[in-house]
Amino acid sequence: MKLHYETRYASNPQSVKNYDTQQLRDEFLIENLMQEDQLVLVYSHYDRYIAGSAVPVKEAINLETIDPLKSTCFLDRREIGIINIGGSGTIEVDGVVYILEHKDALYIGSGKKEVIFKSEDKNNPAKFYLNSAPAHKSYSTKKVSKSEANKIELGSLETANHRTVNQMIIGGIVDTCQLQMGMTELKAGSVWNTMPAHVHDRRMEVYYYLDIPQDQAVCHFMGQPQETRHIWMRNDQAVISPPWSIHSGSGTSNYTFIWGMAGENLDYSDMDVAKITELR
Numbered sequence: 178m179k180l181h182y183e184t185r186y187a188s189n190p191q192s193v194k195n196y197d198t199q200q201l202r203d204e205f206l207i208e209n210l211m212q213e214d215q216l217v218l219v220y221s222h223y224d225r226y227i228a229g230s231a232v233p234v235k236e237a238i239n240l241e242t243i244d245p246l247k248s249t250c251f252l253d254r255r256e257i258g259i260i261n262i263g264g265s266g267t268i269e270v271d272g273v274v275y276i277l278e279h280k281d282a283l284y285i286g287s288g289k290k291e292v293i294f295k296s297e298d299k300n301n302p303a304k305f306y307l308n309s310a311p312a313h314k315s316y317s318t319k320k321v322s323k324s325e326a327n328k329i330e331l332g333s334l335e336t337a338n339h340r341t342v343n344q345m346i347i348g349g350i351v352d353t354c355q356l357q358m359g360m361t362e363l364k365a366g367s368v369w370n371t372m373p374a375h376v377h378d379r380r381m382e383v384y385y386y387l388d389i390p391q392d393q394a395v396c397h398f399m400g401q402p403q404e405t406r407h408i409w410m411r412n413d414q415a416v417i418s419p420p421w422s423i424h425s426g427s428g429t430s431n432y433t434f435i436w437g438m439a440g441e442n443l444d445y446s447d448m449d450v451a452k453i454t455e456l457r
């Protein structure tokens with residue numbers, strides 16, 4: 178099993194105004210997720226959030242700790258949320274096995290020692306997308322299937338933003354310290370996510386785009402509402418959204434994305450919405 182990790186430092190909005198395309202991509206885009214038989218982790222200094230992936234094909238993958246954590250086990254001071262976007266797989270947490278079908282989620286609280294990812298069928302491997310944040314308390318491990326998610330219908334076909342927000346790792350379903358995660362699916366014919374856009378200076382967020390057809394792409398918008406920038410994204414890529422940044426996208430087809438966030442509060446509805454007509 179290979180382990181790849183990297184660190185991303187925080188940037189302030191004044192500096193980001195001057196970033197060219199490559200620098201924006203280097204700082205915020207995560208392009209190397211979902212590598213077979215690899216644990217890929219990106220440690221962001223925004224709220225010390227980690228986004229990553231594990232795709233076990235020929236062998237099982239252990240959730241190994243990384244040097245920046247200076248901890249014996251990955252979850253010594255952290256909690257983690259995992260959503261399987263591939264075929265059926267299992268996650269063994271200190272000897273207890275959880276089966277995750279396509280689009281099921283698992284929350285694991287801090288203090289667990291050993292987490293092992295496996296696929297049921299190497300010809301249709303599980304693809305585990307991971308998000309982790311520091312945790313001050315240990316909450317119970319819990320599986321949440323997509324059918325158990327809180328579902329919120331937003332937007333309309335007329336404004337090309339009709340979508341279902343599946344809140345999965347969220348208060349009321351799972352107790353967490355900081356982490357919130359879910360999956361938003363756009364209806365056929367709708368291409369805009371998170372429009373009207375918002376910021377929440379109290380939480381950072383990461384979007385991971387999936388179900389984008391091979392020859393299509395999503396233009397992800399970031400930046401302060403009156404100073405926006407864009408990053409073109411392909412399937413299986415993620416993007417870090419600083420707390421001061423909008424996070425919204427428009428695709429050349431419909432698609433799905435997993436959002437995950439952490440920070441000052443666990444209040445999903447705490448958003449400062451930007452008026453569409455005032456975006457620049």
Ligand SMILES: O=C(O)C(=O)C[C@H](O)C(=O)CO
Binds near residue numbers: 331371372436445448
């Ligand atoms: O489509 C949407 O709108 C979302 O999914 C919004 C995210 O959940 C979000 O940005 C939460 O802060």
Ligand SMILES: [Zn+2]
Binds near residue numbers: 375376377382424
């Ligand atoms: Zn948000």
